Amino acid sequence: MDGRRSDTRERIRTVAMELFSERGYEKTSLREIAERLGVTKAALYYHFRTKEDIVVSLSDDLRRGIDDIVTWAEQAPPGRERAEQILRRYSALLHSLGRDMVRFWHENQPAFRDLGFGAGLRYQFRVLADLMTEPDxxxxxxxxxxxxxxAISWSVSMMDDLELTDDQMHTAATAIAIDILARIQ
Incomplete structure (x- = not known):
């Protein structure tokens, strides 16, 4: 039963991101999410009471993923290999979260600010960058x-007009990011 509940939550999150990306966060209602899924609002409420709850669950995934990268990096010896691995892990994280979700974060900054997620994510982003360089x-x-x-973040959110698969974008973005990294070594 837990697997089915988890699958339903994931479908809701995916459809919500599609609608938020298409229509904007403010212009999308829970009713529209339920209709696109082919379920009742009551069924949707069982998993998420509000749009904010959906965004919180997605933001939590991103924060946990970045926390995992930070925890790993703090245990790894500093240097180029650690910096490259941070980029590779960050790229894999954004790739796994999906294009619609990352595009939503970039296109709906006011919603993120209003919901209080932006400052925490910016802080985590800075921590990752600091771990990629030597102290001071x-x-x-x-x-x-x-x-x-x-380079990785923008490639996921801003390049959807190109005829590239997610895997092609992931590979290219990681390579570009590593090229940029070479400038600091």
Whole structure:
């Protein structure tokens, strides 16, 4: 039973992200999500009481994923290999979350700000970049580390007009990010 409940929650989250990306967060209702899924609002309420609950569950996945990367990185010896692995793990995390979700985060910054997620995610992003550089690194090195992470984020959210598969984008974005990383070594 837990597997089926989990699958339903995942379907709801996927459809919600599709609608949020198509119509915008503010213009999408729970009724529309339920209709697209072919379920009643009551069935949807069983899993998520509000749109905010859906976004919170997705944001929690991202935060946990980044926390896992940070925990791993703090145990790994500093240097180029750790920095590359941070990029690879970050790329895999965003790739696993899906294009619609990442695009939603980029296109719905006011909703993220209003729901209080933006500051925490920005902090985690900075922690990742700091772990990619040596302590007290020059500002330009930290800048390049952040740009490498952004290359991955933007490729997932802003390149959906190109005829590339998710895997092709994932591979290309990771390679570009590693090229940027080479500037700080």
């Amino acid at each position: 690194a020059a500002a330009t090195k930290v800048y390049h580390a952040r740009q490498a992470l952004l």
